[in-house]
Amino acid sequence: MGSFRPDPGITCLAYLQGAMGQSLRRIVALQADVLADQDPEPLHQLRVQLRQLKTLRLQFSAVGVWPEEVSSARIAKLGRRLGLTRDLDVLRQRIETGWLPLLPGPEASALKPFRKQLKRERRLAFAELTETLRSQRYLKLLARLQAWIKQPQGSALGDQPLRDWLPELQGQLLGDLFLLPGWTEAPTAAAALHQLRKRLKTCRYGLAHLHRSGVADHGSLLAQLKALQDCLGDLNDLAVLREALHSSLDLNPKKALPLFWDQLRVAQDQAWLRWLELSSPWSSKEQRLRLHGRLLGLTDA
Template sequence: MKFTPQTDVTCLVYVQGAMHENLRRIISLQSDVLADQDPEPLHQLRVNLRQLKTLRLQFSALGVWPEEFSAPRIAKLCSRLGLTRDLDVLRQRIDASLLPLLPEAEVVAIKPFRKQLKRERRLAFAELSETLRSQRYLKMLSRLQAWIKAPIGTALAAEPLHDWLPELQGQLIGDLFLLPGWMVPDASEPSSAAVLHQLRKRLKTLRYGLAHFHQAAVVEHGSLLAQLKALQDCLGDLNDLVVLRGALRTSLDLNPKKALPRFSDQLDAARDQAWLRWLELSRAWLTKGDRLRLYQRLLVLTDA
């Protein structure tokens, strides 16, 4: 059942309900993830764990939290699950988007790399399975479940949620627009990958931090969330392509442009397409007026 709080809900009751719904989804995904018949449950598990981490960060000043349930611990858990998902994404991109466009010689040349990805994926999934069955992971979920049943909050937690939406939403912005990723001149520069990836993570945190308010019908953020998702997807495509090119060099010890010219051209074309889309979408976020409108929206000064 979807979490729909009352209009006069307190901060503590709200975060209790939001975390309960999030935890329910995480637990329900466990068996399908371990069955490993479809990559989607793992993707959804990572999304829900990241949403849980964002909730924990966003409401950190409002709850008296169990020691086992900290944002760094959740982040570490997400990173342990991340390799399997990243390998799934790389394999899907190669097999569905790139491989059908290659000449037979390059299909043969890239076969050892595809086999290597499969081996790495098996090893990564074995570690993932161990993590999801570990006492550390199960204890974290158990402690959160116990907190949800009997939540403990600070004095601020008894305040009405709507009175504190400016702070709970405004903190998500921080120095977002000062990050260097906004000013990267060219995605092909080697130094651009790290700063664009940092920006992508911050946009994702902002999106997750606003999405639970939207889904619970506390604030209407539909159009804003769609914009954030589009920006995040562009940067995600760019990051995947950087990772794929680096994995080729490492695994096959070759220069993709020389050994796999058509494949390399396809990677360049995909990067250029994602970059042009990023420039188009990000332009509207960089003017002073657009930034001020976003600040006003998150500080609940306007409904625009």
């Protein structure tokens, strides 16, 4: 499916209609492959599309007049119900392809019960995912959204040219982003880092659809945001894995899996050093002001 490419003079409501229509078409097209469960990529793409849809709904909340069922909170809740299956897929892939081939025989054997448990948990999570995608709540959301896209209802702002309101539509994505504690917390502050990661995702998705449609040019900025987000994702995955090993095995993983445990520690240290490298420029007042100026239309930097 090609990207939505609006005319230069498109209104806010018409842009929202086109962007949401494209996202909904992709969501519907992915459902069969997700339920077939032959490849983890369709599920990943479905989660991405739901996040993008949620961001559009949130970012353009003042533009549309919305049915009750089409709220960013409801879209986010549905996305979370798909999240466990995807998270388990990522965790299992990292173990199977990244670490398992490097482990000596005794450690590989000691890890087998944990791998079996992850497989069982994934099977249960996928059953819940299937129920969600076939539920009346999910189908009703898609139907209400489709009806709104066919006949969009907008506020007075909806008739205004999109380009006239880009500063507000982009600037709101920042909000208190740089005041979140995750920028200055230690690597063990999982909750703060996770919250920061979610906000970076929202910011990136909110700028990405404008970039893809040719309304704005954010290529280099999107790459920076993705690098920050991915690094925090690595830290989160490693923290989840260490916690799961502690709580799931009837043994001390540090003693039973010394090489694996050491590899996890090294990987966490490397990810943290990478985070410090990527995040340190944003402690600069000048860097933050440049970003605010760019998104508010004050500069082209």
